[in-house]
Amino acid sequence: MEFERLLASRHHFMKASEIRELLKLLDQPEVISFAGGIPDPEFFPREAFQRASAEVLTQAEPLQYSISEGDLGLRQQLKAHMADLGVPCGVENILITSGSQQALDYIGKLFLSPGDTALVESPTYLGALAAFNAYEPRYDRLQVQGNQSPEVSTAAAQAAGSCVKFAYVVPDFSNPTGETLGCGAREALLDRATTLDCAVIEDAAYQALRYEGEAIPSILSLELKRTGDINRCRTLYCGSFSKTLAPGLRVGWIVAAKPLIDQMVLIKQASDLHSPTLNQMLVSHVLSEGFPAHLEYLRKSYRERRDVMLNALTSYMPDGVHWSQPEGGMFVWLTLPPHIDGAALLKRALEQEKIAFVPGQAFHADGSGANTARLSFSCGKPDSIREGVQRLARVLTAV
Amino acid sequence: MEFERLLASRHHFMKASEIRELLKLLDQPEVISFAGGIPDPEFFPREAFQRASAEVLTQAEPLQYSISEGDLGLRQQLKAHMADLGVPCGVENILITSGSQQALDYIGKLFLSPGDTALVESPTYLGALAAFNAYEPRYDRLQVQGNQSPEVSTAAAQAAGSCVKFAYVVPDFSNPTGETLGCGAREALLDRATTLDCAVIEDAAYQALRYEGEAIPSILSLELKRTGDINRCRTLYCGSFSKTLAPGLRVGWIVAAKPLIDQMVLIKQASDLHSPTLNQMLVSHVLSEGFPAHLEYLRKSYRERRDVMLNALTSYMPDGVHWSQPEGGMFVWLTLPPHIDGAALLKRALEQEKIAFVPGQAFHADGSGANTARLSFSCGKPDSIREGVQRLARVLTAV
Numbered sequence: 001m002e003f004e005r006l007l008a009s010r011h012h013f014m015k016a017s018e019i020r021e022l023l024k025l026l027d028q029p030e031v032i033s034f035a036g037g038i039p040d041p042e043f044f045p046r047e048a049f050q051r052a053s054a055e056v057l058t059q060a061e062p063l064q065y066s067i068s069e070g071d072l073g074l075r076q077q078l079k080a081h082m083a084d085l086g087v088p089c090g091v092e093n094i095l096i097t098s099g100s101q102q103a104l105d106y107i108g109k110l111f112l113s114p115g116d117t118a119l120v121e122s123p124t125y126l127g128a129l130a131a132f133n134a135y136e137p138r139y140d141r142l143q144v145q146g147n148q149s150p151e152v153s154t155a156a157a158q159a160a161g162s163c164v165k166f167a168y169v170v171p172d173f174s175n176p177t178g179e180t181l182g183c184g185a186r187e188a189l190l191d192r193a194t195t196l197d198c199a200v201i202e203d204a205a206y207q208a209l210r211y212e213g214e215a216i217p218s219i220l221s222l223e224l225k226r227t228g229d230i231n232r233c234r235t236l237y238c239g240s241f242s243k244t245l246a247p248g249l250r251v252g253w254i255v256a257a258k259p260l261i262d263q264m265v266l267i268k269q270a271s272d273l274h275s276p277t278l279n280q281m282l283v284s285h286v287l288s289e290g291f292p293a294h295l296e297y298l299r300k301s302y303r304e305r306r307d308v309m310l311n312a313l314t315s316y317m318p319d320g321v322h323w324s325q326p327e328g329g330m331f332v333w334l335t336l337p338p339h340i341d342g343a344a345l346l347k348r349a350l351e352q353e354k355i356a357f358v359p360g361q362a363f364h365a366d367g368s369g370a371n372t373a374r375l376s377f378s379c380g381k382p383d384s385i386r387e388g389v390q391r392l393a394r395v396l397t398a399v
Numbered sequence: 400m401e402f403e404r405l406l407a408s409r410h411h412f413m414k415a416s417e418i419r420e421l422l423k424l425l426d427q428p429e430v431i432s433f434a435g436g437i438p439d440p441e442f443f444p445r446e447a448f449q450r451a452s453a454e455v456l457t458q459a460e461p462l463q464y465s466i467s468e469g470d471l472g473l474r475q476q477l478k479a480h481m482a483d484l485g486v487p488c489g490v491e492n493i494l495i496t497s498g499s500q501q502a503l504d505y506i507g508k509l510f511l512s513p514g515d516t517a518l519v520e521s522p523t524y525l526g527a528l529a530a531f532n533a534y535e536p537r538y539d540r541l542q543v544q545g546n547q548s549p550e551v552s553t554a555a556a557q558a559a560g561s562c563v564k565f566a567y568v569v570p571d572f573s574n575p576t577g578e579t580l581g582c583g584a585r586e587a588l589l590d591r592a593t594t595l596d597c598a599v600i601e602d603a604a605y606q607a608l609r610y611e612g613e614a615i616p617s618i619l620s621l622e623l624k625r626t627g628d629i630n631r632c633r634t635l636y637c638g639s640f641s642k643t644l645a646p647g648l649r650v651g652w653i654v655a656a657k658p659l660i661d662q663m664v665l666i667k668q669a670s671d672l673h674s675p676t677l678n679q680m681l682v683s684h685v686l687s688e689g690f691p692a693h694l695e696y697l698r699k700s701y702r703e704r705r706d707v708m709l710n711a712l713t714s715y716m717p718d719g720v721h722w723s724q725p726e727g728g729m730f731v732w733l734t735l736p737p738h739i740d741g742a743a744l745l746k747r748a749l750e751q752e753k754i755a756f757v758p759g760q761a762f763h764a765d766g767s768g769a770n771t772a773r774l775s776f777s778c779g780k781p782d783s784i785r786e787g788v789q790r791l792a793r794v795l796t797a798v
Contacts, residue, residue, distance in 0.1 A: 248676035277647035
């Protein structure tokens with residue numbers, strides 16, 4: 001049987017992630033890996049989840065079907081959480097998703113017909129490209145910093161026979177660069193989206209993990225100040241408990257104008273009926289035990305690791321290597337001298353020093369960025385981070 | 400902001416389900432409802448899930464990210480389960496999904512470009528139409544019984560500028576009719592799919608709930624006898640624990656040729672990374688405590704309810720009303736005299752006798768079936784089922 005003939009045309013856009021294939025090779029002892037980017041399981045509030053499951057499983061409800069919108073109790077907690085973030089909204093503006101990866105899939109499904117334009121930064125989050133690719137868009141590069149003219153994007157999209165549907169950004173401590181958009185850049189992005197009359201996708205996966213400085217208002221909160229009404233906002237906010245509670249439960253959420261949430265509830269119904277009832281009730285229960293103290297603990301723990309990595313980079317890296325100064329999140333972005341290829345460096349680093357990271361090219365939709373690399377400090381003990389940076393510096397010094 | 404201008408063209412295909420809207424109105428005390436079709440929460444192995452969660456949450460693993468293919472232990476158990484069903488396969492032929500609804504979404508995503516043809520029965524499972532609609536197919540009616548010529552389907556698809564991608568069936572105790580395809584009809588379907596060179600989607604959601612008679616080999620097992628190699632089979636088998644363990648956990652699976660599973664692993668990665676780790680481990684743990692005894696308990700419990708409903712129909716229904724004789728599952732399908740409209744009947748039934756069911760027209764992609772109705776016996780106590788049928792008979796007698 002010839003399977004290929006039967007596949008939808010989107011399969012040409014859906015390729016195995018090089019990074020995921022790469023990560024499979026790194027699972028050796030002795031290797032110090034900065035390649036991951038997952039939360040440290042030591043920080044999971046596991047005992048709180050034990051208490052929560054013992055409590056909620058005294059009833060049958062967590063095991064039964066539930067509504068596509070998501071658990072009402074959890075949405076009420078999220079409503080309060082969003083109000084704290086400067087986004088007063090109703091529970092009808094919130095949809096529970098199976099992680100923010102599913103939010104990105106639904107956003108692709110909601111907005112993108114084949115050939116439609118999505119604006120993405122370069123580099124950007126790989127998982128967003130993977131989610132959007134299923135809907136066969138074209139990409140145009142979004143330069144949030146600087147004076148990129150919206151007219152250029154409109155003209156390029158029109159030339160391709162379509163229009164710009166949305167601009168996608170990770171404004172806080174982004175994956176992969178660790179960088180944060182300032183308030184001015186956020187306002188400028190809203191101006192540009194208004195001119196383009198397109199949506200803004202605010203991927204806030206790391207927002208809660210700020211280790212220094214003042215929180216910058218979310219793009220949705222800035223737009224709310226302009227419109228005064230969430231149901232007239234063009235920004236869709238994607239939140240996640242994967243970095244703050246536990247990714248294995250797959251619980252995230254979208255906040256947006258009700259007409260968009262209503263459409264996404266239909267998408268949810270058709271694609272998996274609802275996120276697991278049990279998982280939503282567990283998260284709700286753990287949140288009710290006190291989320292702020294857990295966040296403080298996480299921030300303190302990850303801040304220490306970030307500091308160790310940044311200090312070690314300063315101590316050991318040879319001249320010509322530059323790196324971002326993340327105020328939060330899990331990543332530091334390295335820019336290597338122009339002649340150094342990140343993928344070739346990884347090969348040498350693994351062989352000579354058993355140190356791993358992710359070469360940066362894969363994060364660029366346009367294939368640039370060969371001399372970049374992503375380092376994650378989320379899962380290393382301080383000594384191991386220091387040792388890893390030292391090893392990487394030795395490889396770089398020898399190049 | 401004009402949201403509609405921004406939406407993908409698929410939104411024209413994604414409408415709110417009339418049935419779901421209807422069900423929201425039925426949540427009154429006093430109403431006896433045959434409208435649902437969900438498992439009775441009294442039958443959930445809740446205590447087994449309590450033990451399982453206490454056990455698995457002693458580790459951090461259920462809270463961490465995991466692979467897109469699904470928990471290896473669970474896939475090994477499913478491999479053994481499939482072998483028992485006459486489908487020897489490898490773990491690489493199995494993908495864990497978030498319920499079989501997600502399997503249907505992925506199948507649409509895998510095969511359907513806009514305008515492609517899907518063959519569906521009339522009536523068929525509404526959730527399948529909802530899942531496929533997101534990919535903007537055209538539908539052609541599949542008549543599994545009888546001598547429908549495959550050439551007609553091919554010609555219709557070609558006239559629409561595309562080809563037939565798959566035939567979708569619920570062969571065992573189908574939702575909505577409760578009917579089962581015999582072995583001959585399954586073989587004939589495989590013949591037809593071979594001529595059409597299309598895939599076959601075998602939705603086995605109710606397969607384990609057989610209350611009498613011999614199990615009929617699954618379509619995939621019949622095809623395996625022909626090809627001798629799962630990787631050359633055109634049938635995709637969709638299984639679910641929603642009817643046998645607990646739907647709120649959203650755990651199902653697909654079994655298919657490896658090239659198709661590989662594509663769906665990419666789809667899974669891009670759409671939600673993986674099904675929740677915790678839920679897969681819980682199901683695996685509960686299965687290991689002994690699934691067959693639980694299935695026997697379920698079969699005995701639901702068989703009693705089916706028998707009560709069928710006996711009551713025989714006792715109370717007026718002449719001219721006919722119904723299916725389900726050997727398993729959760730549904731009985733009523734065919735009313737031609738002049739009776741199911742939707743109008745429901746309105747009267749609710750007002751006069753506080754009895755609810757689902758009018759059958761919604762299950763027909765072509766808008767036929769106005770004089771049909773779906774009754775579910777899954778959630779009623781025997782006395783309530785008997786009383787409900789009596790009430791419905793009174794309404795029908797008075798028409």
